[in-house]
Amino acid sequence: MRFAIVVILAASTACVGNRPRASAVATPACLARGGTGVRWIRTAPARETASLDRWCRAVGPPARIDAPPAPERFTDLLAVVSWNVHVGAGDIDALVADLRSNRITAGRRPSGFVLLLQEAYRDGTDVPAQPGSDARWASAQPGGRAANRRDEIVAAARRLQLNAVYVPSMRNGAPATREDRGNAILSTLPLSDVTAIELPLERQRRVAILATVTLRTSAGASMPVDLVTTHFTNMVMHHAWLFSEPGRDRQARALARALPHEDVLVVGGDFNTWFGFHDAAYRDLAKGLQEADQIDRRPTFGRMRLDHVLFRLPAGWHATVARAASRYGSDHYPLVALIEAR
16 A cells, blocks of 8 residues: 655755756865766755765766767667666676667667666776765675676776766765766767756765757757656665655656756656656656657566656657566666657
């Protein structure tokens, strides 16, 4: 039985407008390094800032990767995959191979693709060895594959020659390790106007990513498309998953306020919706967006539908969402969206 929980949602302090990335938003002090050109929006109330900064001090700066220039191609059909890669357990190479061979796009051949990834992990010297005595971190999550076979996100993007941005949310284990984990966007198309959107603090720090690709259609149009990858909380206290709906709804509402209100928009992620399409986080985020014209509603994690893709598309555009047949080593199935510009 679903419990009714009344929560007073805290007011957001984000700088929100039609194009929030153009606003002057201060970089968090703990991330004022790295020179990656990532803008920041902080959506949490001021009372949560100190706690968020303790989590922030334990991670490294965002990472940006620019792929070698490629011949420009028309992109009337764009594939967007949303996938929780289970802290490196997911086999990104195999998924990309199936995208490039059209095996998971119903035989259709997209001219470009974008991966909206959650629970990506990084390992290396960019993660601080001594984050400070008051820093916070999450327990180490090695994922389902053997530790020496996990897919480190920066190495994967370089190996696959994809444009990429990675923004860590939390450290993956105590300072004995040099790992962090968070969200990432990998793309065959160049990424611009990258913004990190730090969500209100629930059990752990979470940071969504907003970036833009430009579609050049066969009709000669040039169309910016904003893409968002996000991962909402699954608990509000230690193991209190049953009562977590208001927490992730608070994060979903904050994200919705921070999103741009112009251009084409695709939002994908692990929403952690224990109640599937009826979950408050899904319903509130979907209010200003739309579902695909055709949507595969099968579970993505066990018997639950935790993962979703939502859109804002121009009139005449068409979108479908299908669940991939394989989890590719993760504990979540990828969702494959096909967007057709008409």
